[in-house]
Amino acid sequence: MTAATAPAREPSTRMKSALQWIALHVFAIAAVLFFVLPFVFVILTAVMSDQQSLTGDLWPKPFVWHNLVDVWHTAGFATWWRNTLIYAVVGTVLTLLSSIPVAYALACFRFRGRNIAMMAVIATMMLPPQVAIIPLYLVWSKDFGLTGTLWPLIIPMAFGDAFSIFLLRQFMLTVPRDYLEAAKVDGCSDLQILLRVVIPMVRPAIAAVGLFQFFYCWNDYFGPQIYTSENPAAWTLSYGLQSFKSAHHTNWNLTMAATLLVMAPVIIIFFLAQKAFIEGVALTGVKG
Amino acid sequence: MGQWRRRTRASPALRARRRRETLRTVAFLSPWLIGTGLFFIYPLITTAWLSFSHYDGFNSPTWVGLTNWHYVFTAYPFFWPAMRNTLWFVVVLVTARVITGLALGMLVLKIKRGSTLLRTLFYAPFLAPPVAGTLAFVFLLNPGTGAVNQLFAKLGLPQPGWFTSPAWSKPALTLLALWGVGDLMVIFMASLLDVPRELYEAAELDGAGAVNRFRHVTLPHLRPIIGFAVITGVIATMQYYTQPLVAGQVASGQIGGSGQQVEPGYPDGSTLTLPQLVYNLGFQRFDIGSACVVAMVLFVFSMVFAAFLMRRRSGFMGED
Numbered sequence: 001m002t003a004a005t006a007p008a009r010e011p012s013t014r015m016k017s018a019l020q021w022i023a024l025h026v027f028a029i030a031a032v033l034f035f036v037l038p039f040v041f042v043i044l045t046a047v048m049s050d051q052q053s054l055t056g057d058l059w060p061k062p063f064v065w066h067n068l069v070d071v072w073h074t075a076g077f078a079t080w081w082r083n084t085l086i087y088a089v090v091g092t093v094l095t096l097l098s099s100i101p102v103a104y105a106l107a108c109f110r111f112r113g114r115n116i117a118m119m120a121v122i123a124t125m126m127l128p129p130q131v132a133i134i135p136l137y138l139v140w141s142k143d144f145g146l147t148g149t150l151w152p153l154i155i156p157m158a159f160g161d162a163f164s165i166f167l168l169r170q171f172m173l174t175v176p177r178d179y180l181e182a183a184k185v186d187g188c189s190d191l192q193i194l195l196r197v198v199i200p201m202v203r204p205a206i207a208a209v210g211l212f213q214f215f216y217c218w219n220d221y222f223g224p225q226i227y228t229s230e231n232p233a234a235w236t237l238s239y240g241l242q243s244f245k246s247a248h249h250t251n252w253n254l255t256m257a258a259t260l261l262v263m264a265p266v267i268i269i270f271f272l273a274q275k276a277f278i279e280g281v282a283l284t285g286v287k288g
Numbered sequence: 289m290g291q292w293r294r295r296t297r298a299s300p301a302l303r304a305r306r307r308r309e310t311l312r313t314v315a316f317l318s319p320w321l322i323g324t325g326l327f328f329i330y331p332l333i334t335t336a337w338l339s340f341s342h343y344d345g346f347n348s349p350t351w352v353g354l355t356n357w358h359y360v361f362t363a364y365p366f367f368w369p370a371m372r373n374t375l376w377f378v379v380v381l382v383t384a385r386v387i388t389g390l391a392l393g394m395l396v397l398k399i400k401r402g403s404t405l406l407r408t409l410f411y412a413p414f415l416a417p418p419v420a421g422t423l424a425f426v427f428l429l430n431p432g433t434g435a436v437n438q439l440f441a442k443l444g445l446p447q448p449g450w451f452t453s454p455a456w457s458k459p460a461l462t463l464l465a466l467w468g469v470g471d472l473m474v475i476f477m478a479s480l481l482d483v484p485r486e487l488y489e490a491a492e493l494d495g496a497g498a499v500n501r502f503r504h505v506t507l508p509h510l511r512p513i514i515g516f517a518v519i520t521g522v523i524a525t526m527q528y529y530t531q532p533l534v535a536g537q538v539a540s541g542q543i544g545g546s547g548q549q550v551e552p553g554y555p556d557g558s559t560l561t562l563p564q565l566v567y568n569l570g571f572q573r574f575d576i577g578s579a580c581v582v583a584m585v586l587f588v589f590s591m592v593f594a595a596f597l598m599r600r601r602s603g604f605m606g607e608d
Contacts, residue, residue, distance in 0.1 A: 028399055028406065031392060035410050038424050038467065041435055045427065056433035098319035105316035111309070117317070119598060124328050126594035128527040130566040131587045132331035134338065134579055137570075138345070159323025190312055219417040221530040222563075226571070238419045238530075245423060245538055252427055259420045266415045274408060281411075281471050282478035 039263075046257035053253035067257040071244075076232060077258070080240035083228075087150050087236060088217035094157040095164055095213045096206065102160050103168035104194045108180060118169075125162040129222055137226055148231030153223045157213075164209045167280075171205035172198055208280020211273060218266060237262045332587070339580035349577070356577040364578065366552055366568065370560040373553070376458055377528055377561065381465050382521035386514060389472030393480055396473070407477070411470030418530040425464045426451050426538045451539035454556040461532055461559065472517055479513040480506070519597040526589055529563040536560075562586050 045053060047067055048060040071077060106118060141147040175198055183193045199206065221238040228234040235243070241262050248254045270277060298306070314321070339356055343349035360367050396406045413421065428434050429450035437447040448456040487505045496504065532553070540554035552568050553560030562582060570579030 024395065024398055027395060031395065032406070032409060035413055035467065037435075038413070038421075038428060041428055042424050054433070056435075056438050058435055058438075098323075101316045102320040105313055109309075109313050109316070111313045120324065121320070122598060123591065123594055124324060126523050126590050126597075127328060128563060128586050128590055130527070130529070130563040131335060131583045131590075132327060133566065134570050134576055134583065135331040135334035136327065156323065156327050158319065159327065160320035165320060190316070215415055219415075221417075221419055221534070226567075238417050241417075241419050241423065242534055242537070249541060255423060256427065259423050263416050263420045266417065267412055270412060270415050271408070278407065278411060278474055281474040 039267075042256050042260055042263070045253055046260045048253040050251055050253060053251065053256075064253070067253055068261065071254055071257045071261060074244070074258075076235065076240055077244075077261070079233060080235050080237045083150060083234055084218055084236040084238075087153055087220075087224075088214045090154050091157040091217040092210050092213045094154065095161045096210055098158050098160040099164040099168055099209070100199065100206070101194065103165045103172055104198055106165070106169045107172035108175070108193075108198065109190075121162050121165050121169075125166060133222075133226060140227065147227055149234050150228065150236075152227045153217075153220070161213060164213060167209055167212075168202065168205055171202045175201050204276065204279060207273075207276045211269075211277050211280060214269075215266065335580045335583050335587075338577055339584050341577050343576040344574045345576055346574075352577065356575075356581045360578050360581045364565075364569075366557060366560055366565055367582070369553065369557040370562050370565050373458065373532075373558065373560050374526065374528070374562050377461075378522050378525045380458070381462055381525050381528075382518055384462055384466060385469050385472055385521060386517050388466050389469045389517070390476050390510070390514070392469065392473040393476035397477060397480055407474070410473055414468040414470035416468070419534050421464060421468065422531045422534045423538060425460065425467070426535055429460050429463075451535050451559075452555055454558040457535070457539075457555060457558045461535060464531055464535075472521075475513065475517065476510070479510055483509045516597070519593055523590055523593050523597075526586060526593070527563055528561045529567075532559040532561050533564050533567075 041058070044058060044060055047063045047065055048057070049062065049064050052060065106114065106121070136152070137147070140152040144151075146152055179197050179201075180193060183197050188196065219238060220236070221242075224234075224236040224239040228236065229239065232240075232243075241258055244258045245255045338349060340351060340353055341349040342352045342355070392410055396403050396410065399406060416424075429436055431437055431447060431449045431452055434450070437450075440447045448459075450456050450460040483506060488501060491501045491505050536552070536554035536559040540551060552564060562585065565582045566579050566586070568579075569575045569582060
């Protein structure tokens with residue numbers, strides 16, 4: 001046995017890897033603090049008393065848990081919650097119902113202009129909402145009188161969402177042709193193929209797209225600001241939260257309590273659906 | 289024997305089938321076709337047309353040619369600050385996010401124990417509603433009583449004005465954006481995992497240190513995904529609206545809402561972005577023509593970058 005079987009671990013190499021280990025973990029701890037502390041401070045401030053929140057104190061003394069209840073009962077909060085839920089749930093369902101057939105056609109049908117259609121989908125993905133907002137607002141308010149409601153936000157979701165279509169289509173491309181051909185030989189119509197072959201095989205993508213759309217609606221500020229600001233009964237959480245801050249200008253404790261109540265559902269759903277979510281995000285990078 | 293093709297007319301059955309297939313394709317595509325017409329093409333044409341008109345939302349629009357364009361580019365006081373800010377954000381935000389996302393991705397992959405927990409913790413803030421996150425950061429970076437400045441004071445460091453200081457407001461927004469870098473981190477992690485292990489081993493055997501391994505093995509493999517992240521980041525940053533708007537309003541203590549004059553881009557126009565101008569011109573000043581001018585500028589920039597994206601990603605379309 002010679003010394004050539006394994007490289008000798010000189011003390012300097014050991015030191016170097018020890019230093020690397022320390023540096024790595026120091027960075028990790030610093031990063032964790034940066035990402036977690038904002039949440040922690042929001043929670044701590046949310047349960048402070050009115051006077052204490054004006055000071056620079058970091059630890060509540062005493063813990064006023066009641067703030068959370070008070071904020072919930074504040075005029076409108078429950079309404080905002082309900083509106084946001086309606087917007088997010090209905091919007092997500094409509095998006096999926098309309099985007100899946102489109103993605104299916106773009107992935108599995110052969111037709112002239114398929115590439116152009118794909119490029120058009122991508123182009124609409126890149127369109128800033130502010131470009132289209134003014135004519136759309138004019139139509140919704142003058143021709144339909146639907147401003148001050150959630151309809152201008154929800155109805156467009158029945159016509160497919162470019163990002164969802166894109167992601168679903170990329171995933172559907174991975175369904176092996178043989179399955180499709182076999183089903184066709186068995187006499188299935190295109191619709192049946194979609195329902196019985198393709199959808200079951202792309203379930204993770206559907207879940208991911210559904211979650212993305214849900215969070216997009218939940219977190220949307222610009223849409224509700226434009227269409228619902230004139231009618232507080234239609235406000236969503238994002239817009240309501242900002243107006244709450246204006247109303248409770250110096251009461252940071254209450255504002256943080258409201259902020260917590262707005263952030264919490266999203267974080268909770270995330271923790272429950274983590275795997276689906278993160279896989280979906282990774283998909284956008286790999287398949288995009 | 290020469291092979292020359294003759295244009296034969298397809299049989300009626302074949303033509304019927306082709307017609308059926310076209311119908312079927314259109315049927316499946318119909319939601320999107322209608323949607324694109326209603327919510328993309330129609331607004332685009334109307335916005336372009338309105339940019340050449342004087343329209344206050346009440347009286348009929350009247351054609352005024354390039355008047356609005358001239359106004360926005362020369363007389364509207366907020367346009368060029370917003371352009372400069374948007375450029376600042378595009379350069380700084382995108383770069384910082386890409387570098388941080390990559391660094392965090394590599395960090396999480398290196399730390400084997402608890403990596404799932406780390407990944408969750410780093411990703412979670414990305415989901416926080418932008419308004420909520422902005423409020424949290426404005427609170428934390430409060431110059432007087434915020435936790436960050438208190439810590440700085442204890443350490444004897446200078447305490448920046450953050451969201452109340454024209455010089456620090458954009459860096460403060462950058463911190464907020466970095467807090468939400470989780471989505472990029474996850475995308476980079478997926479790509480990092482794709483790099484074949486053997487390449488690293490070969491490089492190590494050749495005596496390459498960590499830095500060289502990164503430069504010659506990791507980076508080349510990540511180039512496409514970094515390109516993708518940069519371009520989509522630029523496009524997203526052109527639409528940067530909610531965080532700067534809310535931060536400016538909250539930090540200034542002014543109340544927003546349609547028709548009320550709020551100092552845009554508090555402090556001193558340092559947080560103004562192009563999308564905010566559309567709102568300011570259209571919904572607060574009721575100068576719809578000029579709002580559409582800004583909207584067209586936004587559109588042109590976005591499509592230029594979208595074209596970049598499509599050219600780089602030749603494999604975008606997928607197998608045919």
